[in-house]
Amino acid sequence: MAKKKTIRTIPQARTPMPEQSPEARVKNFDEVACGYRLEDALVEADRCLDCADEPCVKGCPVGIDIPGFIRKMAAKNFHGAYDTITDTNLLPSVCGRVCPQESQCEGVCTVGDTLEPVAIGRLERFVGDMAIREGWANVPYIQPSRFKVGIVGSGPAGMACAADMAKAGCEVIVYEAFHEPGGVLKYGIPDFRLPNSVVDVEIEKLTRLGIRFECNTLVGRLFTLEQMLTEMGFHAVFVGTGAGYPSFMGIPGESLNGVLSANEWLTRCNLMHGRDFPSYDTPLQPGKRVAVVGAGNTAMDAMRVSLRVGAEKVYCVYRRSATEAPARAEEIHHAMEEGVEFHWLTSPLELVGDAGNNVRAMRCEKMELGEPDASGRRRPLPVAGSAFELETDTVIFAIGTNANPILGQTSGLKLDKRGYIATDANLATSIAGIYAGGDIVTGAATVIQAMGAGRKAARAMKAYLGLRDSECVYGRESSGPEDTLFGLPRQEHNFARVHLA
Amino acid sequence: MTDFEIVKREDFSEVTYLLEIAHPAMAKAAHPGQFVIVMEHVRGERIPLTIADFDRERGTITLVIQAVGKTTRDMQQRCRVGTRLHAVVGPMGIPSHIGKAKKVVCVGGGLGVAPVFPQARAYRESGAYVIGILGFRSKSLVFWEDKFGACCDELTVCTDDGSAGLKGLVTEGIRQAIARHSDIEEVVAIGPPIMMKGCAEATRPHGIRTMVSLNPVMVDGTGMCGGCRVKIGEQIKFACVDGPDFDGHQVDFDDLMARLGRYKPTEKAALDAWKDESCRIRGGADPLAPVPAVGGR
Numbered sequence: 001m002a003k004k005k006t007i008r009t010i011p012q013a014r015t016p017m018p019e020q021s022p023e024a025r026v027k028n029f030d031e032v033a034c035g036y037r038l039e040d041a042l043v044e045a046d047r048c049l050d051c052a053d054e055p056c057v058k059g060c061p062v063g064i065d066i067p068g069f070i071r072k073m074a075a076k077n078f079h080g081a082y083d084t085i086t087d088t089n090l091l092p093s094v095c096g097r098v099c100p101q102e103s104q105c106e107g108v109c110t111v112g113d114t115l116e117p118v119a120i121g122r123l124e125r126f127v128g129d130m131a132i133r134e135g136w137a138n139v140p141y142i143q144p145s146r147f148k149v150g151i152v153g154s155g156p157a158g159m160a161c162a163a164d165m166a167k168a169g170c171e172v173i174v175y176e177a178f179h180e181p182g183g184v185l186k187y188g189i190p191d192f193r194l195p196n197s198v199v200d201v202e203i204e205k206l207t208r209l210g211i212r213f214e215c216n217t218l219v220g221r222l223f224t225l226e227q228m229l230t231e232m233g234f235h236a237v238f239v240g241t242g243a244g245y246p247s248f249m250g251i252p253g254e255s256l257n258g259v260l261s262a263n264e265w266l267t268r269c270n271l272m273h274g275r276d277f278p279s280y281d282t283p284l285q286p287g288k289r290v291a292v293v294g295a296g297n298t299a300m301d302a303m304r305v306s307l308r309v310g311a312e313k314v315y316c317v318y319r320r321s322a323t324e325a326p327a328r329a330e331e332i333h334h335a336m337e338e339g340v341e342f343h344w345l346t347s348p349l350e351l352v353g354d355a356g357n358n359v360r361a362m363r364c365e366k367m368e369l370g371e372p373d374a375s376g377r378r379r380p381l382p383v384a385g386s387a388f389e390l391e392t393d394t395v396i397f398a399i400g401t402n403a404n405p406i407l408g409q410t411s412g413l414k415l416d417k418r419g420y421i422a423t424d425a426n427l428a429t430s431i432a433g434i435y436a437g438g439d440i441v442t443g444a445a446t447v448i449q450a451m452g453a454g455r456k457a458a459r460a461m462k463a464y465l466g467l468r469d470s471e472c473v474y475g476r477e478s479s480g481p482e483d484t485l486f487g488l489p490r491q492e493h494n495f496a497r498v499h500l501a
Numbered sequence: 502m503t504d505f506e507i508v509k510r511e512d513f514s515e516v517t518y519l520l521e522i523a524h525p526a527m528a529k530a531a532h533p534g535q536f537v538i539v540m541e542h543v544r545g546e547r548i549p550l551t552i553a554d555f556d557r558e559r560g561t562i563t564l565v566i567q568a569v570g571k572t573t574r575d576m577q578q579r580c581r582v583g584t585r586l587h588a589v590v591g592p593m594g595i596p597s598h599i600g601k602a603k604k605v606v607c608v609g610g611g612l613g614v615a616p617v618f619p620q621a622r623a624y625r626e627s628g629a630y631v632i633g634i635l636g637f638r639s640k641s642l643v644f645w646e647d648k649f650g651a652c653c654d655e656l657t658v659c660t661d662d663g664s665a666g667l668k669g670l671v672t673e674g675i676r677q678a679i680a681r682h683s684d685i686e687e688v689v690a691i692g693p694p695i696m697m698k699g700c701a702e703a704t705r706p707h708g709i710r711t712m713v714s715l716n717p718v719m720v721d722g723t724g725m726c727g728g729c730r731v732k733i734g735e736q737i738k739f740a741c742v743d744g745p746d747f748d749g750h751q752v753d754f755d756d757l758m759a760r761l762g763r764y765k766p767t768e769k770a771a772l773d774a775w776k777d778e779s780c781r782i783r784g785g786a787d788p789l790a791p792v793p794a795v796g797g798r
Contacts, residue, residue, distance in 0.1 A: 177723050179540055179547075179588040187725075216590040218723060222530050246727040248737065255732060255756050257763035264726035272546065272720065278774050281546035281572055282720070283767035357759040404724045405742050409595065 005049050007114050014116035015044040022337040026307045029191045029275065032334060041126045045073040047111060047118045055108040056120060061452035064088045066105055066120055073123060082131045085124060086138050090163045091156070091451070093132060093198045096125025098189060099448045100328050132198065137205045145169035147465050150234040152219045155183020156447045157240030157438030159206060160454030166209040168467050175217040178271065183242060185447070187271035190301050192308070196270070220410035229433050236433045236461045239421060240454055243439035244404035248397050249293070253351025258287060258359040262302040262398035269305050287394025289313045291362050293348055295325035299398035300332065303340045314340045315390060319347040319367050319380045345380065349387060351395055361389045401444050426460035427453065435461050505586040508561060513644035516568045517612065518577055525560030527592055533619035534597030534714060534746050537562070538722040540588035541576050548572055549719050552592060553615035565615030571771040593722045594745045597712070599623045602686035603630060606678050608671050608700055610636040610692025614645060616714060617691040625652040632678050633657065636671035636692065640664035672699045685709055690749060694758045701749035711749035715740045717760060732756045
């Protein structure tokens, strides 16, 4: 770098993301955000100050060397940038799209103190997509160990853990109950936000590390966790099954036809291709007036899918105000642009059916915000006499999930009082050799948090197995980016990994 | 793993057929009362089917299927010995609780005859006195009389038209069984919801514990979609992971039946489209005509 950049010398405006127009995109499932072009990426990369304290790295749940990869991008060394990202994050195309960067890396960006923060997520996606286009994949030298590791669930937590264990030389088998791997990335997040083809490419890269995916396998029922450790010869197991089990409100009328969970709606549409019915067999039955309860990312996905399969009106019903909505600002913005009608400070009271047992209306009442509650958010309180009816033929609940009960039913794992798997700080469960992470431990969270948990568990599993592992794989202090290959220092490959059983 | 090869097929009637599928791990893990989710092909839907039998030695599971919708009719035409299904996952659901009851009645109606079989056998193996009651519309639809004969101490076949066995519904069979035996401890009833409702009502005045197996609309079968939620007493349960067996006296059958119809319009459209398609392919032959019972492909 010739001259030290300052806040005054960098490009002042954040480079906008090329997007499909709202009118065009509500008619298709193509991506809304088309991705930076080369020139966009170079301008945006130039906005990074390369500041000394690097708050973005600490803001990233997996600690990507963000200034490092942006520096390489600015120097047009895109393969190098890809190497730097994949030192810590194996799914840049996925995370660049779906991470809530505004509350992570970008939320603490130094540039963001004065201007809009560097668009780190968009740059990460650019690099990831270029790698897919160019067919780059970092297959590191792997020193085989004699350990066999089982991963339960092929979502982001499982993928991240599988990758780390495979790199440590373990034979890794990932079990998935669905007929395709990918978990929530496949069944949950719609194609216009994260194309399933991107997920497939990332999974294919994992198989190049020697990871095997076994679909159609319901662990717990086909075989138990305990059987994996005993009869099946796994030395360690990671459970990343996600939370799953959707919540309903418990108001009258929830069993009417036309009332469903966002999980069901999204799975039918995304994984099962219900939107292409009848050339795919899974029915979707799109509504004309759809009310979605909740204002998280899942709710936004459910609403935007509804618009794309032909709904005339889509309502978002949320009992707090826009400020408290858990969805990413960008998602709410996109939903508004596409024509979703937001009913903030509105809470459903009852679903009203017609003679044919189909939902016909949602009776709601208005709310107002009172004193902050335990979550720190202002508690919504009903406004007396404010009840009204919202005409609707489809009601979708996107109000969160509970723990899936299958592994609790079929194993001796200790659960916490909410039914999630209890772990210690290192994500070890009550059964020696079994680790767990992601939504099944914390409750619903984000893709990158799940990946972070998968990697953290992998570190603990390596320690448990006695596999040589060092902080240099994870901490940047000792891993000079120039001297590592896929997060492992090159010199480490000079030593045989010794394990005395 | 396995590639879900069909190793045996048997046609019980024009609409009912049996498929035996190679899946050694599932044969080893399966218990009475559990079900699988099947996908016929890559564009198929996921349909839940109760495991009608499993053979741990042969490494197979058996499904008995009624050709009623698009997928089940298409499977009836295409599934032959040697062909493969796209996906079979399971065993799902909590296994039936085979208790210490000394005298039980196992009731199967129509297609429910198949899934009640493993329970009848399990009770027999536990030393119970097993009374079997099987209901069919008519004689031509009767199947597995011999299998039940081998594991039941008493067996009554009922037909709606009286063409075989007792003329009448299975509830009549239950009434007669209760009249004959005052010490029946448990009734297991599997069949169409209206039949299970009738069975629950038949036993309610006598206070006999009555277990039913529910088969609502579901997608994943792992507790993730909530499509299979059913009302059990005051509670909402997911049939896939909290069931599929529930106390029949607690089940809200009217709710179940209303919810079963929720994809009727699209299902009908799919079936009509399939019939058209199938007509074209088969040169105008009636797609609903029974498949010739010859083997091979």
